[in-house]
Amino acid sequence: MLDRTKAPEIHEIEAVTLQIAEVSHLSNGARLHYIKSETQPVIRLDFVFKAGKWYEDRAGLADLTGKMLFEGSKNYTAKQIAEKVAYYGASFENNHGYDRSEFTLYCLSKYVPELLPLVLDVLQNPVFPTEEFELLRKRNKQNLKVQRQKNNYLATHSFTKLVYGDNHPYVFGLDENALDTIDKDELANFYRNRYSTDQLEVFACGAIDEELEKLLEKEIATLQLTGAPSELSVTSSHLAKHEDFVLMPESLQSSIRLGRQFPLIGHEDYHKLIVLNELLGGYFGSRLMRNIREDKGYTYGIYSAISPKEQDSLFFIGTDVNYEVTDKTIAEIHKEIKQLQEELVPEDELQTVKSYMLGKFLNDIATIFEQGDRYKRIVLHKLPYEHYNNYISTIRGVTAEELRELANQYLGLETLKTAIAGKRPD
Numbered sequence: 001m002l003d004r005t006k007a008p009e010i011h012e013i014e015a016v017t018l019q020i021a022e023v024s025h026l027s028n029g030a031r032l033h034y035i036k037s038e039t040q041p042v043i044r045l046d047f048v049f050k051a052g053k054w055y056e057d058r059a060g061l062a063d064l065t066g067k068m069l070f071e072g073s074k075n076y077t078a079k080q081i082a083e084k085v086a087y088y089g090a091s092f093e094n095n096h097g098y099d100r101s102e103f104t105l106y107c108l109s110k111y112v113p114e115l116l117p118l119v120l121d122v123l124q125n126p127v128f129p130t131e132e133f134e135l136l137r138k139r140n141k142q143n144l145k146v147q148r149q150k151n152n153y154l155a156t157h158s159f160t161k162l163v164y165g166d167n168h169p170y171v172f173g174l175d176e177n178a179l180d181t182i183d184k185d186e187l188a189n190f191y192r193n194r195y196s197t198d199q200l201e202v203f204a205c206g207a208i209d210e211e212l213e214k215l216l217e218k219e220i221a222t223l224q225l226t227g228a229p230s231e232l233s234v235t236s237s238h239l240a241k242h243e244d245f246v247l248m249p250e251s252l253q254s255s256i257r258l259g260r261q262f263p264l265i266g267h268e269d270y271h272k273l274i275v276l277n278e279l280l281g282g283y284f285g286s287r288l289m290r291n292i293r294e295d296k297g298y299t300y301g302i303y304s305a306i307s308p309k310e311q312d313s314l315f316f317i318g319t320d321v322n323y324e325v326t327d328k329t330i331a332e333i334h335k336e337i338k339q340l341q342e343e344l345v346p347e348d349e350l351q352t353v354k355s356y357m358l359g360k361f362l363n364d365i366a367t368i369f370e371q372g373d374r375y376k377r378i379v380l381h382k383l384p385y386e387h388y389n390n391y392i393s394t395i396r397g398v399t400a401e402e403l404r405e406l407a408n409q410y411l412g413l414e415t416l417k418t419a420i421a422g423k424r425p426d
Contacts, residue, residue, distance in 0.1 A: 029198035037368035043206035051101040066094040071132035074125035151255035159257035159419035196227040205372035246421035254422025259316030265308040271394035340407040
């Protein structure tokens with residue numbers, strides 16, 4: 001019988017074992033990755049194309065193209081697509097990203113034979129109907145108008161322009177009139193030029209038996225898309241200025257974004273920088289939260305994060321404060337960064353952060369879909385399979401001296417860009 005008077009034993013995390021997929025190379029050039037688990041009778045299918053913002057020659061094309069594929073195909077209208085997916089209790093959606101465009105189907109494994117032909121028809125035979133395009137563009141323009149009334153949207157948009165330059169694909173969001181002149185022929189051309197089965201990655205995750213595996217290989221091999229998303233050379237056109245202020249005179253709050261470019265996810269310093277970020281503002285007990293929320297009471301929340309992309313990584317700090325304490329908040333952020341540069345992190349604080357990060361990582365890979373996400377990142381970022389074991393060993397082994405050195409190397413205040421959207425302090 002369990003003795004509830006004794007606390008459970010604590011074990012050090014030595015390594016993690018993520019399920020490595022079986023990979024089939026299909027005749028159409030696509031790669032099909034299987035991550036199998038019989039714990040639940042469900043499956044997730046991700047079709048991942050090199051068709052994100054990185055490949056568009058004008059802002060908004062990648063997003064609208066991905067959405068338009070759901071607005072009608074050769075054999076299904078938009079209504080029929082939605083009704084069939086709903087009938088089987090499934091989910092079929094697009095996630096357009098900076099580097100890739102993903103189409104994801106969630107369903108019970110037994111319904112894959114009924115739903116896979118629909119998915120393939122949507123991907124293979126979009127018709128870009130005029131009426132649906134005009135409605136979609138109208139909806140997106142209205143959504144953009146609403147978003148551009150929000151300080152946090154404007155601050156992030158301005159901040160990423162400071163970091164990358166006005167027209168870089170990694171700039172967050174859209175300018176006010178970006179969608180006004182896009183026409184459906186541009187979307188059709190983007191689809192034809194950028195959607196290719198030759199570089200398609202398909203991730204099948206969940207309850208997959210031998211019969212379903214054969215079905216997936218046979219059906220997905222019939223997908224024939226001949227676009228040629230060749231690698232593009234995009235350079236950051238750094239703006240000379242380090243600060244920008246987007247005036248919102250009626251707002252009582254200001255949104256602050258502050259940060260810079262960081263090394264790629266495969267860089268030798270990346271995992272140590274994650275620990276440094278966690279200390280600074282990566283979790284609820286971080287230094288920024290303790291100072292600016294708990295001690296000063298300037299905000300409900302402040303955070304820092306590292307956003308890895310295939311061609312770059314972005315470090316940023318974000319918060320919303322009363323406009324009157326905007327300058328004081330930025331001063332306190334600088335103070336916390338300087339302290340990391342000048343003083344060693346106390347051992348008890350470092351151990352607390354390490355324990356939190358290791359526990360959170362184990363929790364974050366508890367399900368087969370979450371493990372599938374980690375495997376997908378390894379594939380898309382071309383990382384070694386031991387990437388996450390290296391992550392564990394780096395967290396356990398990083399020292400306070402190394403973190404101070406990294407803070408000086410990567411968080412120099414003169415290198416940070418700052419964008420504010422809100423009302424100017426009196």
